Amino acid sequence: MAKQLLGKEVTAALNEKIKAQVAELESRGVKPTLGIIRVGERPDDVSYERGATKRCETLGVAYEKFLLPADVTQEELMATLDKANKDDNIHGILIFRPLPKHLDEAAVIKALKPEKDVDGITDGSMVGVFAGTKQGFPPCTPQACMEILDHYGIDCTGKKAVVVGRSLVVGKPAAMMLLKKNATVTVCHTRTVDMPSVVKEAEIVIVAAGRAGVVDGSYLCAGQTVIDVGINVNEEGKLCGDVKFDEAEPVVDAITPVPGGVGSVTTSVLVGHVVEAAARTLQ
Numbered sequence: 001m002a003k004q005l006l007g008k009e010v011t012a013a014l015n016e017k018i019k020a021q022v023a024e025l026e027s028r029g030v031k032p033t034l035g036i037i038r039v040g041e042r043p044d045d046v047s048y049e050r051g052a053t054k055r056c057e058t059l060g061v062a063y064e065k066f067l068l069p070a071d072v073t074q075e076e077l078m079a080t081l082d083k084a085n086k087d088d089n090i091h092g093i094l095i096f097r098p099l100p101k102h103l104d105e106a107a108v109i110k111a112l113k114p115e116k117d118v119d120g121i122t123d124g125s126m127v128g129v130f131a132g133t134k135q136g137f138p139p140c141t142p143q144a145c146m147e148i149l150d151h152y153g154i155d156c157t158g159k160k161a162v163v164v165g166r167s168l169v170v171g172k173p174a175a176m177m178l179l180k181k182n183a184t185v186t187v188c189h190t191r192t193v194d195m196p197s198v199v200k201e202a203e204i205v206i207v208a209a210g211r212a213g214v215v216d217g218s219y220l221c222a223g224q225t226v227i228d229v230g231i232n233v234n235e236e237g238k239l240c241g242d243v244k245f246d247e248a249e250p251v252v253d254a255i256t257p258v259p260g261g262v263g264s265v266t267t268s269v270l271v272g273h274v275v276e277a278a279a280r281t282l283q
């Protein structure tokens with residue numbers, strides 16, 4: 001039976017640190033505040049927003065929502081972003097993605113102030129992850145994966161790691177972060193040949209494909225740590241990951257559940273970035 005790597009154990013430690021920083025900032029007259037820009041009502045945007053705002057509330061961080069209709073024009077969206085960029089009382093900005101197809105996402109990302117890029121989507125933040133320099137913030141989800149590994153003392157040095165997925169939000173930055181931790185990293189995607197044997201070779205597996213059950217028991221073996229990033233809704237309307245948990249759990253050493261794993265750590269990391277962005281304005 002695998003050890004379960006629980007988000008709430010990881011967030012407990014993170015949250016204490018964040019609360020202390022919030023108290024310190026408040027004593028200096030700063031209330032850390034997150035600006036949330038949401039276009040339309042996509043269910044996964046709404047559920048991420050719910051998780052993020054709840055986390056803000058429990059940690060004493062304020063938030064302001066900018067809700068725009070799904071058919072908003074590029075000009076209106078840019079004007080909203082400009083307002084949030086210029087507002088000194090907003091320290092971090094979260095823009096849900098992907099944006100509806102009629103909008104120019106690249107132009108929106110370009111316009112976001114790097115200091116407020118708490119979700120790590122600007123080019124500057126990416127350079128930070130890839131070159132190891134400190135600008136912007138690392139994307140929250142892959143950072144949450146690293147927080148889980150760190151919290152449970154899972155050392156990556158010299159280990160074989162596989163990342164399933166190569167998106168700019170999760171897969172690619174996760175691979176860079178594992179590399180920084182001295183793992184030997186392989187990245188799988190839809191064109192990978194014989195994925196089961198590639199994944200089976202790894203000691204650390206991060207799965208971010210966005211397909212329920214894409215990794216089953218045939219990919220896994222004893223000795224592995226599995227981090228399941230996927231958030232999918234199954235036929236019964238329940239949240240489930242990209243890994244077949246029932247097949248993985250009896251086999252591997254350690255695994256994150258969905259829900260209760262990466263997702264809950266992601267929101268703490270996000271709020272931590274807002275607090276850090278607020279602190280940087282005082283430096």
Ligand SMILES: NC(=O)C1=CN([C@@H]2O[C@H](COP(=O)(O)OP(=O)(O)OC[C@H]3O[C@@H](n4cnc5c(N)ncnc54)[C@H](OP(=O)(O)O)[C@@H]3O)[C@@H](O)[C@H]2O)C=CC1
Pocket residue numbers: 044141164165166167168169170171188189190191192195208209210211214229230231232262263264266
């Ligand atoms: N826990 C959290 O906080 C968060 C969770 N998520 C979840 O993580 C998952 C991934 O998100 P995201 O990276 O944005 O998704 P994308 O759809 O942008 O990327 C998915 C990646 O997985 C690869 N992939 C898809 N299917 C397969 C397959 N059958 N075999 C191998 N590779 C495959 C794709 O390959 P190719 O490039 O070849 O198409 C692509 O690189 C989603 O379930 C999302 O909901 C996302 C953000 C935050």
Ligand SMILES: Nc1nc(=O)c2c([nH]1)NC[C@@H]1CN(c3ccc(C(=O)N[C@@H](CCC(=O)O)C(=O)O)cc3)C=[N+]21
Pocket residue numbers: 007044045047048050051052094095096097098119141231257258259260261262263264266267
């Ligand atoms: N710029 C941007 N960054 C994102 O990271 C991003 C995005 N846009 N658009 C939408 C997707 C989807 N996504 C979710 C994250 C958590 C839950 C979720 O359900 N979280 C639960 C916990 C789930 C669990 O415990 O695993 C919670 O926080 O309470 C859902 C969806 C982020 N995304």
